[in-house]
Amino acid sequence: MQIPAKAEYAIRALLSLAASDASVSAEHLAHEQDLPAKFLGAILSDLRRGGLVTSQRGPEGGFRLARDPDAIMIADILRVVSGPMAGVRGMRPETLIYEGSAQHLRDVWVAVRAALREVLEHVTLGQVLRGDLPTAVTRFSDDPDAWITRII
Numbered sequence: 001m002q003i004p005a006k007a008e009y010a011i012r013a014l015l016s017l018a019a020s021d022a023s024v025s026a027e028h029l030a031h032e033q034d035l036p037a038k039f040l041g042a043i044l045s046d047l048r049r050g051g052l053v054t055s056q057r058g059p060e061g062g063f064r065l066a067r068d069p070d071a072i073m074i075a076d077i078l079r080v081v082s083g084p085m086a087g088v089r090g091m092r093p094e095t096l097i098y099e100g101s102a103q104h105l106r107d108v109w110v111a112v113r114a115a116l117r118e119v120l121e122h123v124t125l126g127q128v129l130r131g132d133l134p135t136a137v138t139r140f141s142d143d144p145d146a147w148i149t150r151i152i
Contacts, residue, residue: 001086001112009035010043010081011074011125017053018069018129023062043081050080069126078120085120086113 012033017024026044030037044063047053052072053063065072078085084092086109093109122136133141140146 004082006039006043007078007082009033009040010047010077011128013040013043013063014047014052014065014069014072014077014125015129017063017065018125020064023056023060023064025062029063046081047077050076052077052080065125069129070124072125073121074123074125074128075117075120077125085116 012035013029016029016032026041027037029035029044030040033040044053044055048055048063051066054066055061055063075085086093088096088109093106093113096106096109098105119136119140122134127133
């Protein structure tokens with residue numbers, strides 16, 4: 001599975017906002033995180049519509065988090081910019097119907113979604129910023145085997 005660039009960029013931009021006490025311009029965020037400015041502008045619009053950031057125009061304007069960083073789950077960010085987690089062909093796994101030899105495949109997709117939720121719904125933007133990751137994350141990231149890329 002791939003985490004889309006849009007999702008990664010959104011999280012990085014929000015981490016920058018979480019680290020700042022003042023409003024931050026889109027240009028500053030793009031420069032600080034080395035992100036494409038035009039793409040980041042579209043992402044910030046999605047984040048504003050999703051209620052994760054607020055924006056203000058003018059010389060003192062820019063973007064701010066709409067909520068405390070400890071109240072924003074990584075899963076919230078992914079859903080705002082990428083839609084439901086672990087969709088299959090754009091559909092929710094529980095809505096899929098397989099027959100014959102593939103009849104149990106839906107259970108696999110539902111389990112994948114549950115595993116993603118186990119991590120992404122239990123880690124906040126604030127925890128990532130502080131490096132204070134919950135057990136739901138560290139039990140995987142502390143496993144040396146988790147760092148090994150597997151290729152068929």
